[in-house]
Amino acid sequence: MNKINMTINGVVYEVEPGKTILEAARDAGIIIPTLCYHKDLCIAGNCRVCVVEIVGQNRLSASCATPCQDNMEILTNSLKVRNSRKHIIELLLSEHNADCTKCYKNGNCELQELAAEYKIMSQDLIDLVPFKNYTIDMFSPSIIKDDSKCIRCQRCVRTCAELQGVNALTVAYKGDHMKISTFFEKSLNDVVCTNCGQCVNHCPTGALIEKNYIEEVWEAISDPEKHVVVQTAPAVRVGLGEELGFEAGSRVTGKMVSALKSLGFDSVLDTDFTADLTIMEEGTELLTRLKRSLVDHDPDVKLPMATSCSPGWIKYIEHLYPEYLGHLSTCKSPQQMFGALVKTYYARSRKLNPEKIVSVSIMPCTAKKFESNRPEMHDSGYRDVDYVLTTRELAIMIKQAGIDFMKLPDKKFDRIMGESTGAAVIFGATGGVMEAALRTAYELVTGREVPFENINIMPVRGMEGVREAIIKIENPLEAWSFLDGVELRCAIAHGLVNAKKVMDELKAQKNNYHFIEFMACPGGCLGGGGQPIPTNPEIREKRAKAIYDEDEAMHIRKSHENPEIIKIYEDYLGKPLGEKSHHLLHTKYTERNRY
């Protein structure tokens, strides 16, 4: 196709056909402000902030929604454009609770930035907020929805529909009553919401935020009676830097540990440890199911087995495919395994009263807040995980504590439960759990390393929504001879809309996988709802690269070689799927309604 010649602000550009005016302008280094536009989502064209003037047309056009045409003459900063844009920002502000200093998103709000840029000094228009009956939904343990901050850009609605296929959030009413709401306007806690937090991550303002537990954690830290243990998820170490002045994709593991110690946590540990433990348990579970299916021909065995690390995915399947709950691995997520062990194994080893332990976790995730709140997560005899903070909340604490993050020295995780492997780190990326499981399972079965260069299983990596991989098992060890020649069919799905595809295929018996990794968020945990804002395709790629770099930099890269894992089985758990692990590390699932 021939290129298009067009003029932007008097300069001629050659543009690929099919590009929108906004894309062409950005390529040319011309900034056009946007609000409803997000790279992850379809074009809405409803905020109208990105309007530009096409010379010869009386009306302005939304640059995000208008394709370039030959000989188009665009003005992005004419007086007409400026005045209109300013008017639109003023209109949005008039409907918005602009009490910025008391807003959780103060300083990270796209509307606030625009208001600052256009120097909206006086409010000429009448404040509409007092006339509205705005409500705040605080019932969810993960997400707070404050309608008074909403600018109706529908980014959350599109996120929930396009990325997640959940449709918990949708548009209700019309005209001045138009709002973003839920089924029958119930609380997010009472509808089919997976708490994934993608809406929070995509919200340009403070209308959707995570429920934060910062003050509770400060209080625990300051309590001399309490022993506060913190665990950090793999994806946090490649995201946290973005909140604290680093480029996207920076690995800040050592600084993060350092900062957590400075904050006053008594012990800074690593969720990666229980990620390795998950591999041991889940890998064994998979092999057991395969044996029951292939050797015992047990009709009750459920294959494919699905991973259970992602609490958003768990709630999704509980709501929408409850008949498939038997396919879920019974393993708890690494966070909850960690929580259960902290108040048992860790307490015993460190000779601490579990009652005095406060267990905090730093997660890239808002659904983890819900997960820690589940009634069944009390296997240690106490609430296994007391508080879950997102990556963003941790950054807030670091800033509040006056820590100059950039200048921090690198430190190492404490022991015990601080040792981890490369296999655990890649849990943070889509395909990572699969890769880690394969590294261990293949070696357990054959006695050899997975047949991939540098044990990087490239077919399971990437950002494709659904990926498949087939690993053929040849010459297994004696005990696993029934697997000889078996082709292990694996699939990976990330983003619930892709999970839905795989599940619908499964329902229609159109696929026959053995093992499927499901992650609720696009890109896996590194693109989680609790990660720094913005998150978009490029940033996810960078974080993924950082995750895999981190893996390669580890000297142990297979879960079963983690010395602390070997030790915990020797000293405490016995063997994978043993009685103790059954009690502490495995769980059951709850069928939930659709409404």
Place this chain on the structure above:
Amino acid sequence: MATAYNLKRADFIFRNENDWEKILSRTLQRDKQELINELISSELKGRGGAGFPTGLKWKLASEAVSDQKYVICNADEGEPGTFKDREILTRVPFKVLAAMSICGYIIGCNTGIIYLRGEYKFLKSELEKAIKEFEYYCKEIHFDFNIQIFMGSGAYICGEETALMESMEGMRGEPRNKPPFPTGSGYMGKPTVINNVETLAHTFTIFKYGSKKFYDLGVQFSRGTKLFSVSGDTPKPGIYELELGMSLSDFVDEFGDGDTKAVQVGGASGFLVPRKRFNETAIGFKGKLSGISLPTGGSMMLFNSTRSMYNLLDNYLEFFREESCGQCTPCRVGCQQLLIGIKAVKSGAKPAGYLDKLLKLTETMQYTAKCGLGQSVANSFSSIVENFREEMIY
């Protein structure tokens, strides 16, 4: 009072010679290109209000390549003060059905859909009977065309063509971004011709009498006749077919009650013309008279001196605030601001000068709103505020 043009009554639409079968089968014998040319040379423009050339629309759709196309008859007649489509569908439904099928023949599709306004549910059963009879005849002449009715649910915005299609697809009735236009990607993403009921009825006239007869009526740029829904302070409200291009003073001479203060041309989204402007205002898409010329969906509301123009505007704005789909900022918030703004000026909470700020705001709405609804709020607002400013303040 020099009038350059006199009111000319016409009688095409409702003249029912019951010859639709003959006209239909005759037209279906003709070459498609020839029919398009006939339509183009008639210079018929859309009668829903926006005035897009009908021939061009059909031509674009006929050129689009697709396995499936659609013809939609827009019977979501929701503009305040308009009630002509209801009459057409009641009295001469076969003209509309025949026109739809001719369009289908030309663009290459066999599915027609009538999007019927929710409040017109009472028309449905009669219309269905007509469709049955029509389809029976089509079968007889071995012409494959079927027509369905899709019921709207009463949202004004669904009269906007792309919102209408969204609504038919089961989505919220919200206008889409354009381009793409319906002729390229419309209902279900397929090339679609969507025409107002009256427009379709006029094409029947054109295919029956030839384009010349139509073209000879009206004035330059505004050819043919138009149905007007006359209401308000008039001794003879009703529906009248008139040639386009008349001056408003002629219209008021005929329909006014002798005390006409202003006429709202084109419904709530149209313009209010004060008495001092009657002479210079022509009704058409672009008149030959000097002065302004107003396109219209045919709503003519007359107001006499007992009517408050403030109440009128208040009423319109309340309507728009309610009927905006709410998706785009300028329309959703703009309408609220305008309504609350004129109330504030009236009550003295804001100074009179605030009206100028609101006028500026309507300008922004006109430039930036996503669809015709938000864009045209400026029409009535500015024409009322500019001409009756004192009524807004005191």
